Amino acid sequence: MAKREDHYYRLAKRESFRSRAAYKLQEIDRKFRVIGETDNVLEFGASPGGWTQYVLSVTSGTVLSVDVSPMAPLEHVHFLKGDVMSPELPKKIESMMGSLGLKEFDCIISDAMVHTSGDRSRDHSSSYLLDTRIMEISLYLLKKGGNTVIKQFQGDLTKGFVDTWGKYFSSTRVTTPAASRKHSSEIYVVFSGKL
Numbered sequence: 001m002a003k004r005e006d007h008y009y010r011l012a013k014r015e016s017f018r019s020r021a022a023y024k025l026q027e028i029d030r031k032f033r034v035i036g037e038t039d040n041v042l043e044f045g046a047s048p049g050g051w052t053q054y055v056l057s058v059t060s061g062t063v064l065s066v067d068v069s070p071m072a073p074l075e076h077v078h079f080l081k082g083d084v085m086s087p088e089l090p091k092k093i094e095s096m097m098g099s100l101g102l103k104e105f106d107c108i109i110s111d112a113m114v115h116t117s118g119d120r121s122r123d124h125s126s127s128y129l130l131d132t133r134i135m136e137i138s139l140y141l142l143k144k145g146g147n148t149v150i151k152q153f154q155g156d157l158t159k160g161f162v163d164t165w166g167k168y169f170s171s172t173r174v175t176t177p178a179a180s181r182k183h184s185s186e187i188y189v190v191f192s193g194k195l
């Protein structure tokens with residue numbers, strides 16, 4: 001058996017999820033109730049779409065998924081190909097929101113990450129920079145009371161990240177889902193109830 005074909009990989013195949021990552025969001029959502037059943041959701045780092053499929057299974061709201069890589073279409077999902085680090089991205093998202101009749105999102109989630117290098121310190125820095133930009137965009141587009149989930153490869157800057165952005169929310173939790181790979185340094189920060 002190939003090394004990557006673990007329990008969650010096989011489960012994802014069986015349940016037709018595009019990626020095993022879907023189980024990370026499922027666990028986070030079941031534990032922290034992040035996505036409401038009519039929430040309009042914005043998602044960063046969506047491709048290939050496992051998280052998106054999970055989101056579709058819990059909300060009847062509008063789903064806007066963003067990724068720098070292409071994503072095969074999913075019914076009821078609006079996809080925007082764009083780079084989080086591009087200064088043009090917020091305008092593109094707003095323009096799409098306009099055509100979808102949306103003013104804000106109820107929930108914003110991110111599983112975005114550049115290819116990991118294996119160097120923990122470098123992966124942490126890339127993840128921190130990406131996440132900082134995602135939080136800047138999210139704070140502006142998230143409604144009062146809204147929730148955010150964001151992945152980070154943890155390191156020296158993680159505590160500062162959690163403290164800085166946590167000030168804008170009524171509660172902050174840090175979690176590692178069972179589906180995260182054993183030796184991975186990834187964590188998920190759950191910011192609930194935007195103030």
Ligand SMILES: C[S@@+](CC[C@H](N)C(=O)[O-])C[C@H]1O[C@@H](n2cnc3c(N)ncnc32)[C@H](O)[C@@H]1O
Nearest residue numbers: 019021045048049050051068083084111112113
């Ligand atoms: C771990 S994958 C996401 C898996 C996805 N959540 C799923 O369940 O199928 C990380 C994604 O982040 C995307 N990504 C990396 N850097 C990005 C950037 N600067 N802007 C937008 N997306 C980015 C990658 O293209 C990749 O598709």
